[in-house]
Amino acid sequence: MDGTRTDWVLHVDLDQFVAAVELLRRPELAGRPVVVGGRGDPTERGVVSTASYEARALGVGSGMPLRIAARKAPDAVFLPVDAPAYEAASAEVMATLRTLGAVVEVLGWDEAFLGARTPDPESLARRAQRAVLDATALHCSVGIGDNKVRAKIATGFGKPAGVFRLTAQTWFEVMGDRPTIELWGVGTKVSRRLAALGIRTVDELAAASLEALVAEFGPRMGVWYRDLGHGLGPTTVDDTPWVPRGHSRETTYQQNLTTPEQVRAAVAELAREVAADAAADGRPVVRVAVKVRYAPFVTKVSSRTLPAPSSDGGDVVSAAAALAERLEDREVRLLGVRVEMAMPDDADPADRTPVRGRI
């Protein structure tokens, strides 16, 4: 672990990243509502990846079914997802951030943490925004915090294209009265379970009994949520390259699969693709899972650990086929195959953060 303890954590988040990349190569769309998602056909099954600010003003948001987006924004421009274009833009952004003299931990296409020792983090934030804008013509917002949790949450207050600082000194003033779901790592389910315990706000979470939280959520998550109420979180920014734990391939079919033969063929194809991904990473596969979504919306996952770690794609394909034999004879609208791979060395579980794998 090459983590570096630093005075400040900055969270850099590109504004409407996917839509912004599309607008750069289609300047004539500036000012129009733009929705990127699926294959760009709003009559198909698919969801919104990113909506431009103009589309958001009409009520279109990430994760919304494309059909609904088309109803809310009938005059919007719908574009297909072009992952290679976003990866290329992202690589440029990250390379630019690495020129600033800070430790850079990449979180995804459009996000990174920066760790730095500096008396003036706002100045570093402005330098980062300027450098990214000059290099890529993309705007970003920056959150400044004394740990990752506060930096990440701060970014939301800086959007668009702004800078916001959130520290132990201002945590309760800024976040205390807000609902727990605004915390990074608390979603609808957990916020509901917290509400059932009488905990609705960040203040209430911070004051909650640790015993009650541990009883409800377990020893690790209970402690994590209580800390989250106080804005506590990891302070280490780690620039060691990300090592994927696994790969998966998922497809939602435009028409449901109705016969066992169709399902078998689809599982075999997905398994071949995912085995190729694993082979490209050069690490053996230790586990294979098959995910199925029966129509209308029941999801099941079954998995098996391989008898021995395998670098042979054929083992993945046959393991997936065996798992597929367990599927019920019902209409299938989604299939997925996932492989998990042996780690190069034992990752230290104590360094893991339950919020999200990749931090």
Added chain:
DNA sequence: TCTGGGGTCCTAGGACCC
């Protein structure tokens, strides 16, 4: 209104072992 595709991590419970 009807829900993508790519990920990570946590928890519970059963099997099995000493």
Added chain:
DNA sequence: TCTGGGGTCCTAGGACCC
């Protein structure tokens, strides 16, 4: 005569994030 206690591995399921 009903049966401890600790550990690990495995599977299934749940939750969250972008």
